[in-house]
Amino acid sequence: MHSQHFIRSIFVPFALSATAAWAQQAATPAATSDMGRIEITSGRDNDTQQRRESTASKIVIGREEIERQGDSNLGEILKRMPGITLGGAPGRGGGIRMRGLSQGYTQILLDGQRVPPGFSVESLTPEMIERVEIYRAPTAETGAQAIAGTINIITREGRKGMPTELKVGSSFQGGYASPTASLVKYHDAEKWTANYTLSVNRYAVPDHSETHIERGGITRDRSSNSHYDRQGMNATARLQLKGEPGEALTLMPFIAYSQGSTPGSMWASQTNSQPTTAATQIDNHFMVARLNGQWKRKLSSDSTMEWKFNVGGWDSHSQSNQYSLNPSLLPSINEDSRMQDRSVNLGGKYTNVLGGGHQWVSGSEVERVRRTQTILGTYDFGTSSLNANSDLQASTTRYAIYSQDEWQLTPHWATHLGARYESLTTEGATSTSDVTNRSSVFTPLLHAMWRPNPDSRDQVRMSLTKSFKTPSMPSFLARRTYSKDPSSPSSPDTIGNPNLKPEVATGLDVAVERYLPQGGVLSASAFHRRVQNLIRNVTSPDGSGYLSRPENISEAVTEGIELEAKFRMDQWIDDAPNIDLRNNVSFYRSRVLSIMGPDNRLDQQPSMTANLGADYRLKIVPLTIGGNVNYNPGYSTRLSAEQLTVVSQKRVMDLYGLWRVDGSTAWRLTLSNLDPHNYNTGSIYNGNGVLENSNTQNRSWTNVQILLEKKL
Numbered sequence: 001m002h003s004q005h006f007i008r009s010i011f012v013p014f015a016l017s018a019t020a021a022w023a024q025q026a027a028t029p030a031a032t033s034d035m036g037r038i039e040i041t042s043g044r045d046n047d048t049q050q051r052r053e054s055t056a057s058k059i060v061i062g063r064e065e066i067e068r069q070g071d072s073n074l075g076e077i078l079k080r081m082p083g084i085t086l087g088g089a090p091g092r093g094g095g096i097r098m099r100g101l102s103q104g105y106t107q108i109l110l111d112g113q114r115v116p117p118g119f120s121v122e123s124l125t126p127e128m129i130e131r132v133e134i135y136r137a138p139t140a141e142t143g144a145q146a147i148a149g150t151i152n153i154i155t156r157e158g159r160k161g162m163p164t165e166l167k168v169g170s171s172f173q174g175g176y177a178s179p180t181a182s183l184v185k186y187h188d189a190e191k192w193t194a195n196y197t198l199s200v201n202r203y204a205v206p207d208h209s210e211t212h213i214e215r216g217g218i219t220r221d222r223s224s225n226s227h228y229d230r231q232g233m234n235a236t237a238r239l240q241l242k243g244e245p246g247e248a249l250t251l252m253p254f255i256a257y258s259q260g261s262t263p264g265s266m267w268a269s270q271t272n273s274q275p276t277t278a279a280t281q282i283d284n285h286f287m288v289a290r291l292n293g294q295w296k297r298k299l300s301s302d303s304t305m306e307w308k309f310n311v312g313g314w315d316s317h318s319q320s321n322q323y324s325l326n327p328s329l330l331p332s333i334n335e336d337s338r339m340q341d342r343s344v345n346l347g348g349k350y351t352n353v354l355g356g357g358h359q360w361v362s363g364s365e366v367e368r369v370r371r372t373q374t375i376l377g378t379y380d381f382g383t384s385s386l387n388a389n390s391d392l393q394a395s396t397t398r399y400a401i402y403s404q405d406e407w408q409l410t411p412h413w414a415t416h417l418g419a420r421y422e423s424l425t426t427e428g429a430t431s432t433s434d435v436t437n438r439s440s441v442f443t444p445l446l447h448a449m450w451r452p453n454p455d456s457r458d459q460v461r462m463s464l465t466k467s468f469k470t471p472s473m474p475s476f477l478a479r480r481t482y483s484k485d486p487s488s489p490s491s492p493d494t495i496g497n498p499n500l501k502p503e504v505a506t507g508l509d510v511a512v513e514r515y516l517p518q519g520g521v522l523s524a525s526a527f528h529r530r531v532q533n534l535i536r537n538v539t540s541p542d543g544s545g546y547l548s549r550p551e552n553i554s555e556a557v558t559e560g561i562e563l564e565a566k567f568r569m570d571q572w573i574d575d576a577p578n579i580d581l582r583n584n585v586s587f588y589r590s591r592v593l594s595i596m597g598p599d600n601r602l603d604q605q606p607s608m609t610a611n612l613g614a615d616y617r618l619k620i621v622p623l624t625i626g627g628n629v630n631y632n633p634g635y636s637t638r639l640s641a642e643q644l645t646v647v648s649q650k651r652v653m654d655l656y657g658l659w660r661v662d663g664s665t666a667w668r669l670t671l672s673n674l675d676p677h678n679y680n681t682g683s684i685y686n687g688n689g690v691l692e693n694s695n696t697q698n699r700s701w702t703n704v705q706i707l708l709e710k711k712l
Helices: 002-027 035-040 043-053 063-068 074-078 473-477
Strands: 058-061 084-086 096-098 106-110 129-135 149-155 165-173 176-188 192-215 218-242 248-270 276-300 303-324 332-354 358-380 385-407 413-429 434-450 458-469 503-515 521-542 545-568 579-592 608-617 623-632 635-638 643-647 650-662 665-674 679-687 690-698 703-711
Touching: 043 058, 043 503, 063 129, 074 084, 074 096, 074 129, 096 106, 096 149, 165 192, 192 248, 248 303, 385 473, 413 473, 434 473
Parallel strands: 106 149
Antiparallel strands: 058 129, 084 096, 129 149, 165 176, 165 703, 176 192, 192 218, 192 690, 218 248, 248 276, 276 303, 303 332, 332 358, 358 385, 385 413, 413 434, 434 458, 458 503, 503 521, 521 545, 545 579, 579 608, 608 623, 623 650, 635 643, 643 679, 650 665, 665 703, 679 690
């Protein structure tokens, strides 16, 4: 009942405000203008115009929106967008997901190029980002490995006269301070421009979890306390050299380094056993260095050639130690893991503007990724011990060719027709043999946009596409990894599957949009995806324990509706306060066809997501205040006939205040995850003569951040 009341409290104001705004704009003559509101023209209007003119459905987040709430990472910015959710506990970040689907269904690009496996976009700070483009359906140029959609992150761009930006401050969470500082600087000369962003930070946060397990009349409880402390540095730059007219070379390096430690302790008890404790310590180092580049040259008045490259890699080293007084309850573990990843990506694109409103784009790409991993592990379970040392050497090679034609058929109709072919080969070694897995996918793509009146602000988008998701390298090749608890249905050992096939989806998207005169937008979109060769981790008995292995199990169907309303209140209420409203609500449904319902949904997909946001700039003082409420209801997922997982609701409230001292100085206070709630997950396994019920409770904290923002 509480969940239903909260849903009504979000959806009803959203529906009423959106309907009233739509009706008010429909009733207002198109010729009416208000010269007193010219100040609204801003970067946000340019972002809205980019979104409006794109034949393929997309959302553009520009600098104004990125800076609005003073977020500390990219995920916090994206979580307020329609249909985007974050994995993990509230206020703690996590994998970025679109349309409620798990993380691997969303394609992530950096400056238009594929992010290599293992690269975490969480290492990007908002100061490094110029804009973010969110594509709801795949295109031939951006790539079809995007069943849920594509997120393209554009790194910071400079402009003539841009001042140096300095931000210094700290956040506080659970009694720990996380200071941060960033600098953005721009240079320009006759033949070149350059800008760079440097960010240094310390991130410290506590962690507390409690787990309760019941199996075969035996009850087991465990609690864990630790705190994560990481120091890091991120740097990105953009250097552009200009040659002949229409010719430019752009280099975009990116470097990130971090080192952290997680000391902690654990306590465990079990029926008919004495409680025990264990000391834990995790130390990790991570470094990534990449260089993106593109060379663009005009071949003629109507044709252009563009070459792109992306080269770099990352290294990680992690040491994990757990010293237990009773290894039969809490195993003693000593594990040393080293991983190295190197990749190179080359691509070329030819663009030709043809007569009759055609723009033809064709290109090709090749990517090579090589990964090595070494794990040295010793595990003591009391009654048994295990030395599990493994080496992994694997590589993937990807080829792609594509072609697309953007055609302005009439003033009312525009189409975007394309096709893409990709081939992927993964090679490596498992514990039993060498493995080679080859797959290829052909993806035709069709987008269309219809404007009932070419001069109106209303339009309808339609897309019929084919997209896919390739299994990750560890899904193919991962050797057996042993659970840090005694192997059970809720904590099984894991292993890869070299025989996996790509998941392939046929999709239909329809969206109706109205762009308001002063930069707002009202939209309603619906989608449908039918996924073949669905991959899911299947847990089954294995000797005295349990083993989880990815398998192609079935087909699945998912569909949803996403509603969005962004506008100023005075656009539909005369003399209303100057309040910007940002509301969206999405509803999802999915079914895995080989699993009986109820709750046979796709992994990690809630039934809905909702955001309520508002910003208000006071007139009597130089203060802007605002906030956002993000809500995802709890849900259950039937993974198989034997296993059910449960996830609790997430409700996150954020507030901010921005005080402008003068034109170059401002103070910002941000309160994230106000009224924090515990994040609970659980699983029930009932099969093969075993009934196990496991529940874990994770605590979350409010994060308070204060920043000084200075333009020099």
